[in-house]
Amino acid sequence: MTAQILDGKATAAAIKSDLTVRVAALKEKGVTPGLGTILVGDDPGSHKYVAGKHRDCAEVGIASIQRELPATATQDEIEAVVRELNEDPACTGYIVQLPLPRGIDENRVLELMDPDKDADGLHPMNLGRLVLNEPAPLPCTPNGVLTLLRRHGVEIKGAEVVVVGRGVTIGRPMPLLLTRRSENATVTQCHTGTRDLSAHLRRADIIVAAAGSAHLVRPEDVKPGAAVLDVGVSRNAEGKIVGDVHPGVAEVAGWISPNPGGVGPMTRAQLLVNVVEAAERSVD
Numbered sequence: 001m002t003a004q005i006l007d008g009k010a011t012a013a014a015i016k017s018d019l020t021v022r023v024a025a026l027k028e029k030g031v032t033p034g035l036g037t038i039l040v041g042d043d044p045g046s047h048k049y050v051a052g053k054h055r056d057c058a059e060v061g062i063a064s065i066q067r068e069l070p071a072t073a074t075q076d077e078i079e080a081v082v083r084e085l086n087e088d089p090a091c092t093g094y095i096v097q098l099p100l101p102r103g104i105d106e107n108r109v110l111e112l113m114d115p116d117k118d119a120d121g122l123h124p125m126n127l128g129r130l131v132l133n134e135p136a137p138l139p140c141t142p143n144g145v146l147t148l149l150r151r152h153g154v155e156i157k158g159a160e161v162v163v164v165g166r167g168v169t170i171g172r173p174m175p176l177l178l179t180r181r182s183e184n185a186t187v188t189q190c191h192t193g194t195r196d197l198s199a200h201l202r203r204a205d206i207i208v209a210a211a212g213s214a215h216l217v218r219p220e221d222v223k224p225g226a227a228v229l230d231v232g233v234s235r236n237a238e239g240k241i242v243g244d245v246h247p248g249v250a251e252v253a254g255w256i257s258p259n260p261g262g263v264g265p266m267t268r269a270q271l272l273v274n275v276v277e278a279a280e281r282s283v284d
């Protein structure tokens with residue numbers, strides 16, 4: 001059996017064309033959604049990701065508010081820009097590109113953000129709302145995983161899901177989305193403290209590998225026909241992106257998301273969805 005591809009690029013493109021229509025409808029009502037980004041320092045990867053996000057915005061008609069600060073920026077200078085975007089009516093939602101330079105108190109910066117402008121869906125208030133089943137912008141990568149599964153008809157209701165990893169951006173919020181009544185999945189959260197990871201993986205209908213550990217999930221760990229989402233990234237000796245899932249898994253799984261080309265583009269698409277939904281809430 002060769003797995004069906006959970007194609008993040010094509011799915012993200014479909015989401016962006018739907019957003020283009022919604023943005024045009026908002027502009028008819030005099031509202032132009034705007035994505036703000038606060039980028040501190042000169043890390044080439046961060047500059048590349050932020051540039052990609054603003055290219056995505058241009059594609060669908062979302063305005064860009066780009067704020068860049070030098071690596072020498074102080075805590076106060078960064079927090080001043082956060083306050084400015086909180087107040088800026090042209091900014092519908094924004095992100096502070098992580099990581100921030102060493103010595104900056106990241107949590108203090110993030111907690112200063114207006115939760116209603118939190119395009120990442122990772123503000124403590126919004127993660128709290130998720131726990132309380134209250135409406136809130138959803139964390140982009142976990143929501144991207146869900147959207148990818150739904151768009152390809154993978155059964156989530158009642159599914160045995162194993163999430164590998166417990167990071168703030170993916171591993172920890174992923175079970176919160178999957179166990180909502182609208183999804184009704186049963187989730188096991190595995191991590192570096194898990195005793196027999198393979199035993200958990202082998203009984204999973206869906207595996208979300210978000211540990212950042214190269215080829216952690218091997219063919220022998222996967223139940224034939226399972227859906228496997230390769231989310232975690234690490235770099236090999238040559239600096240090339242390597243996923244958490246061994247390529248041989250594609251011979252056993254029923255569905256697999258490529259990495260790159262799977263959940264990554266979905267993360268970027270869900271960011272745009274959060275910005276457009278925030279703008280739509282402002283006109284309702």
Ligand SMILES: Nc1nc(=O)c2c([nH]1)NC[C@@H]1CN(c3ccc(C(=O)N[C@@H](CCC(=O)O)C(=O)O)cc3)C=[N+]21
Nearest residue numbers: 049095096097098099120260261262263264265267268
């Ligand atoms: N506040 C904040 N929010 C973020 O969402 C955030 C962040 N900071 N800091 C950095 C990470 C990284 N990140 C990626 C998103 C998409 C791809 C992506 O689309 N990757 C492509 C490959 C891109 C390539 O080839 O390098 C893919 O998976 O197909 C990668 C990385 C979001 N981040």
